[in-house]
Amino acid sequence: MRILHTSDWHIGRTFFGEDVSAQLREALLALVAAAREHEVDAVVVAGDVFDSTMPSAAAFDFLTDILVALHETGARVVLTSGNHDSASRLRFQSRWARASGIHVIADPESAFGAIELRDEHGPVRVYGVPYLEPALIRHVEGAPASRTQEAAMRWAADLARADLDASGSPRSLLIAHCFAAGVPASADAQDIERDLTAGGLDVVPVEVFDGFDYVALGHIHGRATLRDRVRYSGSPLHYSFSEAGSPRGAWLVELDAHGFAGAEWLPLPVPRPLVRLRDSLRALLEAPDYEAVREHWVAATLTDERRPVDAMSRLRTRFPRAVHVEHAPAERRGREHGGYAATLAKAPTDAERIERFLEHTRNGQGPTEAERRILEEALDEYAAQEASR
Structure with a gap:
């Protein structure tokens, strides 16, 4: 039987x-x-x-x-x-x-x-x-x-x-x-x-x-x-x-x-295979090696230093079955020994604490010059408001 x-x-x-x-x-x-x-x-x-x-x-x-x-x-x-x-x-x-x-x-x-x-x-x-x-x-x-x-x-x-x-x-x-x-x-x-x-x-x-x-x-x-x-x-x-x-x-x-x-x-046949990809967003969108998995179910890990804007919709221009994306930079910079709390403790001013926060969340990249000017203006306005109370 x-x-x-x-x-x-x-x-x-x-x-x-x-x-x-x-x-x-x-x-x-x-x-x-x-x-x-x-x-x-x-x-x-x-x-x-x-x-x-x-x-x-x-x-x-x-x-x-x-x-x-x-x-x-x-x-x-x-x-x-x-x-x-x-x-x-x-x-x-x-x-x-x-x-x-x-x-x-x-x-x-x-x-x-x-x-x-x-x-x-x-x-x-x-x-x-x-x-x-x-x-x-x-x-x-x-x-x-x-x-x-x-x-x-x-x-x-x-x-x-x-x-x-x-x-x-x-x-x-x-x-x-x-x-x-x-x-x-x-x-x-x-x-x-x-x-x-x-x-x-x-x-x-x-x-x-x-x-x-x-x-x-x-x-x-x-x-x-x-x-x-x-x-x-x-x-x-x-x-x-x-x-x-x-x-x-x-x-x-x-x-x-x-x-x-x-x-x-x-x-049994696998009509649509699953694949995990790990690379920068630009490489995933342009590298010819990934053409073979264009129609797979895709879970992508992006290694860009900064989190790419609108990553999923951009991925789907090449991988229409992309269903999951996460950001994990290839290198972690700007993380001093002792962790994030210790790093903040060494920053004496509000401006420096904000800068350390941005470095922590951006893989070591601090504020741009334009962002620094905005932060300075915001902190000055806050200080003025506190002083007038």
């Missing part, structure tokens, strides 16, 4: 306020093409289908288009809710969808009845675990009173293992959306919105997932292999500059008669 593992689509998300739906559609249609090419039996989506708990009508239409396209490949689809999803909205019309082989699992109260897939070797039990917010599942019979993700996920995995043991099925798959222990730095997990409590209690130990042939995880946006049978697929798009250059794709998982037989990474 061949299973395609993907997650974190974040339909409806923007990138620095820019619409990325066209890029996401291109990436997901490539996923559909991969499902068809590799004759995939099932596609699993491990949470964060939408980016918002209040997805727009356009976001629902987008999801419908992709699910219909996946269904037309002949694959069954199993998707679960993530922390960004509204469980009630995601599972809307799920009963109708199930009749066509599209399984939406978003309700903790009915999440642990297995979906059964079959191939020439027999059944595969698929357990979809929706995002389990501990505070929202305490009313569910048997749910833990603990406030931790570890307790909630252990409870769900135990229920799935009990059902698996009772079924006698030799093969199984678990789908979950959580932050599991052991995520490597290369997975670019630092930007994940997760509510880690004191001591890291919301990190789920990887041994919680023991006993399943494959565990398809979602929540972090970079691919990661925690164990051979426990993996994150990451998001199909880059949603942060910290993710720039990291691969985008899905895992093609193979189950043979005995269980897990391997996983192959299938890359």
